[in-house]
Amino acid sequence: MAEEFEPKIVAFLCKWCSSAGSDLAGVSRMEYPPNVVPITVMCSGSISPLYILSAFNKGADGVLVSGCHPGDCHYIKGNLYARRRIALVKELLEFIGFEPKRFQMSWVSAAEGSKYTQIIKDFVSQLKPLGPQTELRRNL
Amino acid sequence: MVNLEELKENAKELLKQEKVKYIIGYKRGTNGLMPVPAFIKKPEDVENLIWDPLCIYNLTRFLVDEKRKKAKQKNPDERPVGLIVKGCDSRAVNVLLQEKFINREDIYIIGISCENTGVVDEKKLVKKLKGKKVKKIEFGKKNGFIVSTEDGQVEVPSSEILAERCQECIAHFPVVYDVLLGEKPKRKPDNPFKSLEKMESLSREERWTFWKEQLDKCIRCYACRSTCPMCYCDECVVDTINFAVTADTTAEEKAQKIKWVEKSPVLSENFVYHFIRAIHLAGRCIDCGECERVCPLDIPLRFLNKKLEKEAKELFGYDVGFDPDRPSLVSCFKEEDPEDFIR
Ligand code: SF4
Ligand code: SF4
Ligand code: FES
Numbered sequence: 001m002a003e004e005f006e007p008k009i010v011a012f013l014c015k016w017c018s019s020a021g022s023d024l025a026g027v028s029r030m031e032y033p034p035n036v037v038p039i040t041v042m043c044s045g046s047i048s049p050l051y052i053l054s055a056f057n058k059g060a061d062g063v064l065v066s067g068c069h070p071g072d073c074h075y076i077k078g079n080l081y082a083r084r085r086i087a088l089v090k091e092l093l094e095f096i097g098f099e100p101k102r103f104q105m106s107w108v109s110a111a112e113g114s115k116y117t118q119i120i121k122d123f124v125s126q127l128k129p130l131g132p133q134t135e136l137r138r139n140l
Numbered sequence: 141m142v143n144l145e146e147l148k149e150n151a152k153e154l155l156k157q158e159k160v161k162y163i164i165g166y167k168r169g170t171n172g173l174m175p176v177p178a179f180i181k182k183p184e185d186v187e188n189l190i191w192d193p194l195c196i197y198n199l200t201r202f203l204v205d206e207k208r209k210k211a212k213q214k215n216p217d218e219r220p221v222g223l224i225v226k227g228c229d230s231r232a233v234n235v236l237l238q239e240k241f242i243n244r245e246d247i248y249i250i251g252i253s254c255e256n257t258g259v260v261d262e263k264k265l266v267k268k269l270k271g272k273k274v275k276k277i278e279f280g281k282k283n284g285f286i287v288s289t290e291d292g293q294v295e296v297p298s299s300e301i302l303a304e305r306c307q308e309c310i311a312h313f314p315v316v317y318d319v320l321l322g323e324k325p326k327r328k329p330d331n332p333f334k335s336l337e338k339m340e341s342l343s344r345e346e347r348w349t350f351w352k353e354q355l356d357k358c359i360r361c362y363a364c365r366s367t368c369p370m371c372y373c374d375e376c377v378v379d380t381i382n383f384a385v386t387a388d389t390t391a392e393e394k395a396q397k398i399k400w401v402e403k404s405p406v407l408s409e410n411f412v413y414h415f416i417r418a419i420h421l422a423g424r425c426i427d428c429g430e431c432e433r434v435c436p437l438d439i440p441l442r443f444l445n446k447k448l449e450k451e452a453k454e455l456f457g458y459d460v461g462f463d464p465d466r467p468s469l470v471s472c473f474k475e476e477d478p479e480d481f482i483r
Contacts, residue, residue: 049419050377053412054400070479080473083482084456088422088470090481091451092415092444095339097348106483119483135348139408 007061007127009036009120012051014044014079017068017109024113032117033124036064043067045078049089052103056136062102062127064119069107079107101126102133141279142252142322147224148186150250150319154222155183160248163222164202166195173274174262177202180222189224191252193260193277193285196303198428199223200232200369203242220248227254228305230314231426231461232369237316238464239424241372251314253322256283257298258306265301305429305442308332315462333450339443352407355414357437360405364431364441365417370424377401378413418444423452423469426461 013019019040025032037060041047044067055063065086067079086105094100104123108116147165154160167178167188175195178188203223210216225233230251236242257279265274269289276288284297299307306312310332313324331337339347365371378401385394401412425445432442452458455478458469466472 050400050412050416053415057401057408057412070475077473080475080477081470083479084473084477085470087455087478087481088419088448088451091455092418092448094344095347095444095447096351096411096415097344097346099344104483105481135352136408136411138402140402140404140406 005128005131007035007124007130007132008059009062009064009123009127010055010060011036011038011064011066011120012041012044012047013038013064013108014067014074015040015042016074017072018044018066018106018116020110021066021108021112021116024110025117026113028113030113030117032120035124036120043073043075043078044082045073045075045080047082047086049085052089053136056102056133057138059133059137061130061133062104062123064104064106064123066106066108066116066119069109072109098135099130099133101130141281142191142255144189144191147191147250147252147321148189150321151180151186151189151222152183154248155180155186159219160222161217161219163189163224163250164199165189165222165224165250166191166197166199173277191224193257193279194262195226196259196262196429196433198226198229198232198367198369198430200225200229200236200428201367201430203233203236203247204369204372207242220246222248222250224250224252225314225317226252226259227309227312227314228426228428230316231311232428234316234461234464235370235424235426235468236372238466238468249314249317249319251317251320253313253320253324254306254309255279255312255322255325256327257285257302258309258312259303260285260301261303264303268296268301303429304335305427308334308427308446310459311462316464333446336443336446336450339447354439355410356407358405358410358414358439359437360403360410360413361436363434363436367430367434368421368425369428369430370421371417377416378403414441414444418448421445422448423458423460425449 013022022038044065047065052063067082070079073079090103093103106119151163163180165178165180166175168190169176173194175190177199180186206221237244272289274287274289278286280286280295284295287294287296308329314320402409429442432440435441449460452469
């Protein structure tokens with residue numbers, strides 16, 4: 001029997017909340033699928049649209065962008081800039097006809113280990129039926 | 141009506157009184173009817189200036205070149221540059237002012253109102269005249285164009301040959317200027333985003349097929365980038381040729397120089413280029429249509445920019461190029477910005 005498709009997720013997590021949230025999930029031994037490649041960034045506001053595109057270009061099946069809840073950003077308002085910028089990225093991806101289910105944004109605080117695991121679980125089950133992402137993958 | 145003699149008179153005075161370094165406008169080209177950019181330095185040369193419905197180009201791009209040239213001069217001439225702008229072009233000037241790329245005192249803006257029409261779409265014109273050679277094209281009295289061919293004059297309603305972007309234009313007159321020629325018409329398009337409707341009504345798969353086909357054609361000549369007044373970055377993320385490693389290149393420098401996108405004009409890399417181009421122009425593109433006009437492969441680039449213009453308006457209430465004193469689209473936010481897409 002063919003092996004089940006395991007999607008690869010690239011998750012850009014801000015250091016102060018979302019990354020800490022994922023750590024909490026880890027140290028609390030919460031179980032969640034091992035499909036994530038986490039990339040810690042200083043703030044969700046530092047995530048360039050190019051990072052997202054580049055992740056898809058290099059073969060990610062799904063991309064998650066996660067930061068602190070509004071009001072909690074370590075740099076006060078980085079996540080509010082991110083919210084605006086990422087909304088545009090999302091609209092443009094959909095406009096060119098890219099599968100919107102492959103992209104996700106979330107707010108995860110340092111205390112929300114269980115929210116983080118739930119997001120990953122749901123994302124993985126959302127990506128599985130879609131199969132590998134080939135649309136934007138580098139093809140030289 | 142815009143009076144060409146008045147334009148020349150204004151230009152002549154500016155040059156005579158040595159108020160400006162030179163004036164950037166339009167003159168007739170040597171090859172047929174299409175105008176070419178004119179750089180007028182002497183008062184007597186203002187006679188070359190023209191103004192007609194084929195003055196399509198956005199001359200604002202030359203301010204970018206001017207700034208670069210000036211930066212290299214030892215004793216630069218500090219007088220402003222005279223620039224002829226239409227409504228859309230003036231909004232490009234506003235964006236450059238907003239981003240503090242240029243200073244207001246470095247330019248003298250001669251605004252020309254498009255009044256009840258706008259510029260002509262070359263392709264529509266050729267089609268309409270079925271190969272007949274145009275001798276002259278003028279603005280009509282009401283809202284059409286008067287086209288002269290060897291068979292005489294015909295009046296063509298603007299709905300037939302007006303450029304699509306002019307049909308969707310929300311201000312047919314300059315919004316920033318030192319002198320204004322023509323009236324400021326009070327006319328609003330029924331739907332400034334009409335051209336997007338068809339695309340948005342397609343299914344996701346159809347849209348994907350469309351863009352895949354279009355962007356696959358791109359040969360990455362970067363003409364779209366070269367012509368855009370907003371594409372003024374000294375370095376662009378898509379260029380990797382400037383990644384020269386020498387014995388002196390430090391580890392930090394290498395770490396900073398990531399090769400984000402390959403030069404090869406293949407679909408996957410073209411997508412990255414066009415996506416980034418569009419995103420970087422969000423809230424900055426004023427829809428002058430130059431990128432699409434210069435594309436040798438007729439890729440409908442305008443749609444990508446227009447889509448983001450629409451989202452800027454609908455999601456964030458942002459109009460591009462009207463107010464140089466407000467922060468740009470992505471360097472500000474509102475508490476109530478939508479976040480229903482965030483979990
Ligand atoms: S002008 Fe056309 S072919 Fe050239 S880089 Fe731009 S989109 Fe590609
Ligand atoms: S992206 Fe195209 S339409 Fe927009 S300002 Fe640049 S050249 Fe003009
Ligand atoms: S530090 Fe977490 S979003 Fe800014």
